Amino acid sequence: MPPKETNPTFYLLSRAHSPDTAQQIYTKKLSTRPLHLKPTLTSNAQDKRRLERERKLASRKKALKPKPLSSRQRRALCLYDIPPKAQKYSIYGGLHQLWQGYMREVLCGVNNIGEGEKAKLCSADYHGAEVEVVRSRCVSRVGVKGIVVKDSKFTFEIVTRRDVVKIVPKEGTIFRFTTAVDGGAPVEEQKQEKEVLKDFVFELHGDQFTLRAADRAGKKFKPHYLRDI
């Protein structure tokens, strides 16, 4: 293919040789040859190792399974972050009401909390619960209070009343949940039979809870001797 006049290589060649020679040199010797540039300099040992690994992976002939994202890629994609507009306590008020209703169905009545109820509490879902950190080996976590926005394997993400999302690790921490449950038979003296709601408060040891909410649904919690607290 004859080079265009605006091609800088051809222009430089044509300054040195006659037009025919220049064209010949260009088509035969220059345009098909690959130009090796100096490879990217990596000053970091970690980056060097990463490039080596990627080079080896690329040269493997076997088709590889698509791997899950690494944590660096995950954080870079910001898939699981809560955007600043959504970090408002008022937004999750409705979710909290839903959770309270769900809890009332799970625990039918405050008077008979038996083994079955406790097992249900262990495998319940806590998204939208109003939680307070009551005791922790890391002292600065104590007193954090808000609505659970995300229940991951090792942490709770809690949005506080001041519209701040706090990530509280579960390890070595005890959480307290408050919910309103049926208090029993409504008082008969009143004309309107209002349902008596009592506050039901229970505490959870975060150490024993380091599971994803999905995994916890089917798990049976066996009674073990816990670390002395």
Added chain:
Amino acid sequence: MLGFPTDTKHEPKCTVTYGVMGHLDPKQPPTKRKPFVSVMNHHFVQKTELIVPDELYEIIKNEAFLEKNTPKYSRVIMTLGEITSGEFFNEYIKRGNVLMLSEWRTGVDKVYTLRDGILTLYLDKESYEKAGLVGKPDGVKGKRGTKPRWVVEINLRLPSMLHGKKGFERIVYAFKNVLNTPVTWLFCDLGKQPLVNDPLEVKFPHRVTVQPKVFTDIEVSLPPLTPPTSDINIGYESEFEDFAVETHEWFSLVSLDSPRVKLDDKVDSFLCRYVPPGETHMKSRLVSITWKGFFPSSWAHNLLVEMLQNTPADVWFSMSTLGFGIGWAGDIKDCMILKPPNAPKEYILWEVGR
């Protein structure tokens, strides 16, 4: 196997110092050198005892020494939340200077102390983890099985310690939810003038004025109170150790009012082999003056300075202070100072502590 005592690293020890005091300026009494610094280190003094010979007691009585020295303290029941709120907080902590110590059982309860505006809480593990205030572990490190106590120090005089500030709100939360039981406190106001509207009155304090208890006419055979000289003797170290141990023992027996040190003691040597130390004994009469209560270290220091000023050069006296032991296993803090006779600037100091 070999009979060595095990684990003496953390047991209380007694150190003896024999030295020379500097010049005593009444306007600027020394506080940085021994023996004065040991007295200043007893932050909460429980008992002070003076053992003096008869002639010195006459001098002290004439100076109206004892009438001037009647310190006051109070006992009051409050919660920690009440200390950090209201008039009490403004008057006594922010503006004034008080000393407070809470009641506790050794090894079991939490202790709270307030000194120079710094509130120190000694908490067990559970209360510390619930309270949410940052602190340091305290006590024997590294021993398996012992749970360390935690110490939380809060400086209440900082400008950031006001209601509404974030750091203070954490403290208020802790005092409202976790450390909210009322405790009995010993309270001592270090201010110069009593306040007009005393915020403490609301809590119905029990005020106590400490009168010294004087026991006169203790007839004893006095052992030699001059320590051995170090000029010639090669065996000085052991001699001095013997002197120090025996003299301290003798003074402790006098303060316990033991019949063994009395002049007319005739006890069968089968029952008790104690003999007062030294070769020569002088018959003399002693007077013991005791103050028991809750005193700041400045009062004990003041007492020591006044005694040193009023004592003539050839007379001896001894003063011992006992502090409240706030350690986990009942730390004792005790010190005794003896001014030997015929030695105006010398002193011997016994300190017991960890």
